Amino acid sequence: MTLDQLRIFVTAARLGHVTRAGAALNLTQSAVSAAIAALENRHGTRLFQRVGRGIQLTAEGELFLSEAEAVLERAEAAERALTELSGLKRGALRLYASQTIAAHWLPPILHRFHLRHPGIALDVHQGNTAEVAAAVAACRADMGFVEGTVDNPALVAEPVATDEMVLVVGAHHPWAGSGRPDPTLLAQFDWVLRERGSGTRQEMEAALAGLGVGREALRVALELPSNEAVCSAVAVGAGATVISRLAAAPRVALGDLAILGAALSVRAFCALRPGDRRKGRAEEALLALIREG
Structure with missing residues (x-):
């Protein structure tokens, strides 16, 4: 064999x-x-x-x-x-990241890492938080990056950054240009949500629950599998959403989306790795670069 x-x-x-x-x-x-x-x-x-x-x-x-x-x-x-044993002159690093991180936060970091360690090949895959945790637990990735809560005793989570969750509507929505509406009004409009299992969905439901608005009170128009799809739907008037400021920023800059008020919550981005395996040098080098800011 x-x-x-x-x-x-x-x-x-x-x-x-x-x-x-x-x-x-x-x-x-x-x-x-x-x-x-x-x-x-x-x-x-x-x-x-x-x-x-x-x-x-x-x-x-x-x-x-x-x-x-x-x-x-x-x-x-x-x-x-x-x-x-040859240092960081050659090798590979397998990474799995949830969507917000993979699309907005991680790419500049990986660029800096590549400039510093060009001999390390980076193999990067994207999924929602549940999929990232499963990949790391199954050893299909050396390390994962997620923005959702992961309840898996086999994994170690290390906070590496923070992110703001904001209430967002389309530029022509009745709420656009105003501050955050009273929580009693939140159930009166349609909503666009990420799919179940995503960190963004978890954080949205937690943030709204903090305002006294349960998931069952929302009029859900659409559930979509990516931040880009959610932002596109919200931009054309499909409803409101709560999403990462990082994900909303490009469409806000274009004038397609409007952020209402201050952040609803601040969440942590975490690095995930198997708890029963020591960090490799490439993993340590990537985490060290992230800590540099």
């Missing part, structure tokens, strides 16, 4: 398709099939069954998947440890 065979097996299991696994690994379909067949024949166990044009793990394959992923993670950790 080789690491290459394990990588092929895990990729095929995740994608559920031999051809797609080959494309992801830059291998031919026959090479993927041969690697899987070699594993199955060597151990006399069927790992996949065909379902339509795709493949699906058997019960034995499901059990083997977690073991294969653990072996690959240990191999990657060993490779990172060897890389770190």
Whole structure:
């Protein structure tokens, strides 16, 4: 059994398709099939069954998947440890960030990091807070950055920055140009929300609850999967929202959105990492750069 065979097996299991696994690994379909067949024949166990044009793990394959992923993670950790012996001249850093952070806060920091450590390849993925936490917990990322609350004892959260949540409407909304409306009026207009599981959604509901307005009191017009979609909908009059000042700023500058009053709340941006693993040098270097401000 080789690491290459394990990588092929895990990729095929995740994608559920031999051809797609080959494309992801830059291998031919026959090479993927041969690697899987070699594993199955060597151990006399069927790992996949065909379902339509795709493949699906058997019960034995499901059990083997977690073991294969653990072996690959240990191999990657060993490779990172060897890389770190040469300092920060080469290597890779796998990051996962929630949308507000990935779109607005993190890019300038990563640019500075690249200028300082050009030999470190940065692999950055985006998801909502729940997805980031899951990626870090599953060791698909060395470190994650989130703006929502994460309740996972396997993860360590370290505050790295703060962000303001503001009440926003379109430039032509009846509230535009005024201060924050009385809380009793908040249920009288339509609202645009982020999807459940996002840090922005969590913070919005908490901020409104602090004003005595529960989620059930809101007239929800739309639930959308990104800050950009929310801002676009609000700009054309779909309703009000509570969103990061960072996310709203570009459309406010264009005159499409209006911020009503002072911030409703201040939230922390946190770095997430597995609690049972020490920080690598690249992670330490990135956190140190963030602390510099």
